[in-house]
Structures are given as C-alpha cells and as structure tokens.
Amino acid sequence: MAPRSAEPGLNGKHTTARRSDRFLHGLKDVTSVTFVSHVHPDPDSIGSMMGLAHLIEVCLGKPTRFTRDGLISRAENRAMVDLLDLELVPIEEAAAAEGEVFVMVDSQPNTGRHNLTGDVPLYAVIDHHDTPGDLDGVPFVDVRRSLGATCSLVTSYLMEQNIAVPPDLATGLLYGIETELSGYPREASPLDDGALLYLYPLADKDLLARIRNARLPQSHFECILQALQSSFIYDRLIISWANDLPQPELAAEVADFLIRFEEIDWAVCAGVCEDKLILSARAAVEDARAGELLKQVVGKLGRAGGHDRRAGGTIPLPSTSASAVEQMRSELRRRLLDALHIDECRGQRLVSRREMLQNLQS
Numbered sequence: 001m002a003p004r005s006a007e008p009g010l011n012g013k014h015t016t017a018r019r020s021d022r023f024l025h026g027l028k029d030v031t032s033v034t035f036v037s038h039v040h041p042d043p044d045s046i047g048s049m050m051g052l053a054h055l056i057e058v059c060l061g062k063p064t065r066f067t068r069d070g071l072i073s074r075a076e077n078r079a080m081v082d083l084l085d086l087e088l089v090p091i092e093e094a095a096a097a098e099g100e101v102f103v104m105v106d107s108q109p110n111t112g113r114h115n116l117t118g119d120v121p122l123y124a125v126i127d128h129h130d131t132p133g134d135l136d137g138v139p140f141v142d143v144r145r146s147l148g149a150t151c152s153l154v155t156s157y158l159m160e161q162n163i164a165v166p167p168d169l170a171t172g173l174l175y176g177i178e179t180e181l182s183g184y185p186r187e188a189s190p191l192d193d194g195a196l197l198y199l200y201p202l203a204d205k206d207l208l209a210r211i212r213n214a215r216l217p218q219s220h221f222e223c224i225l226q227a228l229q230s231s232f233i234y235d236r237l238i239i240s241w242a243n244d245l246p247q248p249e250l251a252a253e254v255a256d257f258l259i260r261f262e263e264i265d266w267a268v269c270a271g272v273c274e275d276k277l278i279l280s281a282r283a284a285v286e287d288a289r290a291g292e293l294l295k296q297v298v299g300k301l302g303r304a305g306g307h308d309r310r311a312g313g314t315i316p317l318p319s320t321s322a323s324a325v326e327q328m329r330s331e332l333r334r335r336l337l338d339a340l341h342i343d344e345c346r347g348q349r350l351v352s353r354r355e356m357l358q359n360l361q362s
C-alpha cells in the first residue's frame, strides 16, 4: 500500500477507532502542539517527540515544537540532537499560546521528573514507565507498562496511519528503542521488536553508527576510573560511589557497565552532580521491580522510579561537603541493604587497594 500523506483515519472509514485515530481526532481543533518529556531527555523521549510531531504534521498539518527540561548532556544524546538537526526549546521558555496544547511523552505528570508547571493545557500522556503519575483530567492517555520503549508505541501509530517514515525519523525512533532495550534480561515486548524490524530498513545506518559511537570527553574516563575504584560488593549487590559526575547520566552508564559483573544481580551507582545525588539502579534478574525498590529506598529524601530492571532517582543534598555526602551515602547504603534483605556487612572492594596502588607504581 502506498503511504498516505493527508487526513488518514479521520474520515470515519474505520469501524473501530484505533488509538492513533483517537489521538489525532482530539487535536483537530488545536492551533499547535508542544511536546514535553522528562528531565535530561533521553533518546526514547526525543524519538517519541519526533515521531508524534511527524504524525501530527502529516495528518493534520499543524505546527509542533519540542522542548527540553534541563540539559541534554550524554554524548550520544547530544550527537542525536545535532546530527538529526533538532531544535529543542528550554521548557521554561515554552509558554502555551492560545489554542495550543501540550503532549507529554516518556513520562507522566507529577512524578518529580520534570519542571513543568501544573497549569499547561495537557492534552495527552504517552508513556511506558511503571511509576504512576497524576493522569486525572488528561483527555488522551496511552500508558503501556509492558513496552520497552515509548518510541515503539509511537512507531505503531505511524504504522497504523500508514505514513511514510523519512530516514532521519526512522533513525531517531530506532535509536530510541535500541537504547531502552539494552541489557539482559531484555525489557521488551513483541511490539518493540516489530517496531525495530519496521524501522531498520528505513533508518540511516551511518547516522545511527555516528550517534552510537559519539566521541567522549576526558572527564568521562576519569569518572569511570573513580567509580570503579569506589565500588563495593555486598552479597549480590554492588554500589559505586562517584564523587563528581561531569553529567548526571553518567550514573546510568556506570550502572550499565557494572551490572554485567557475574558475581552480582544488582548494581547501583550514586554520584554527586551539582547539589544533587544522582542514583541509577540496574537488576539482572526478572521481576526485580527496580523502580519500586528505588522509590522505597529513596522515600522522602528525594524522587525515584523507573522500570522492572532499570531505575533512577535524585536526592537534593543539603550540603555538598564531604561529611554531608558521606552521611547520605551511609543512609542510602543501609536502606539498600535493608530493601534487598542483605545483612549489614562490610563491603568488599571490586578492585582492592593493593591493586590500585600497584597500578599507580607501574
């Protein structure tokens, strides 16, 4: 079937309204659409904004814009934005115009993951996170917790509407899904794999390789080294304390790296970034409920949430003095051990002091 370019699915041809039809139908009277996501937008949120913007522009001919909440700092994510030539308006500058609506992707309202104020005209929430948000009064909600990526859900809308997917968009969506499906056990559904299969022939593979292999600054390696030197094993848990994160998403990169260690099932990295402690957790077992576990561990100290095997959180630090950070660390350590039913024990270093000193001398 040839791809259609205008007004599909809105003319009552379909007997049962598909989700993409309902999504588009509710937008027919708006003047423009602004996309919002969570802090430090990741490839899944960026790709989702790209896909829905394309859907709206092709089907309804309405203007759209993307926003970013905080900085995009991970090298691969910056490369994605640069190479795909995307413009993201800082969320604090994105006041809604008359007749404009907002669509939230890859996140839910009031989960503590954004700086969006409550008074924006939120039309839709499209997400896949376990962490529940406040969805009351949102006209269109499509939250599917079983999905690996929001980009897969967005791709299914484009497939339903039979819209041509240009190479840049296919690349963005594919990268968004790929980054969410990394790790083992995979957090993926048949819909995720179907979307990957659909997008692969359409994506620009050279562009994809440039994004995946984005060049890294020296601070990246310094941080990894320091994080490895302060990694401690407690039974099936490893905790890595990063003193200074050059950018907040490095905590997730450290956790992703450590979760492959054969002796453990859980990896947590906690690092200081500006006046916050950034947390990232990974599990190598099924039904880990990592999002809920981290939420419980963090409690009232801050915010946390995520998926079954991947979770993240933030704790505002009253002070970044060494003693204040150490105090927060020991509290977190205690809570983590408690939540994972590990007896209080002295942590064993991943790399022994002796090894570290010997390496310095050689």
Ligand SMILES: [Mn+2]
Residues within 6 Å of the ligand: 044, 045, 106, 128, 148, 149, 150, 180
């Ligand atoms: Mn996501």
